[in-house]
Amino acid sequence: MKKAMISVAFDAEKLSAAKLYMAQKDLSFEDELEKAAEALYGKYVPAGVREFIELNAESKEAAQPKNHPRWTAGARREAKPKKPRPAPSSAVGVPSATGGDPA
DSSP states (O other): OOOOOOOOOOOHHHHHHHHHHHHHTTOOHHHHHHHHHHHHHHHHSOHHHHHHHHHHHHHHHHHSOTTOTTTSTTOOOOOOOOOOOOOOOOOTTSOOTTOOOOO
16 A cells, blocks of 8 residues: 655654663554554544455556566666668579569
């Protein structure tokens, strides 16, 4: 799913203290905020709507082939110019491709 950024105003000293004490417990403030947002989503968005969103996201993922060079990162390549093919040689006594008389 496409991620959206959320901006929230919060007291700088409180944020600093929360990050400090969370780090002591090997926790990330951002990870905990993401969990809180998921909890709010689960609490307020009806189950049918959540299911629809999940099914819609799964169908979009299934529609895009994985490991296909067109969709994989870094797969874009410069188009190589094609080498011109040499013109067929004309042999004496052999009719040309245009149907003219051999000269």
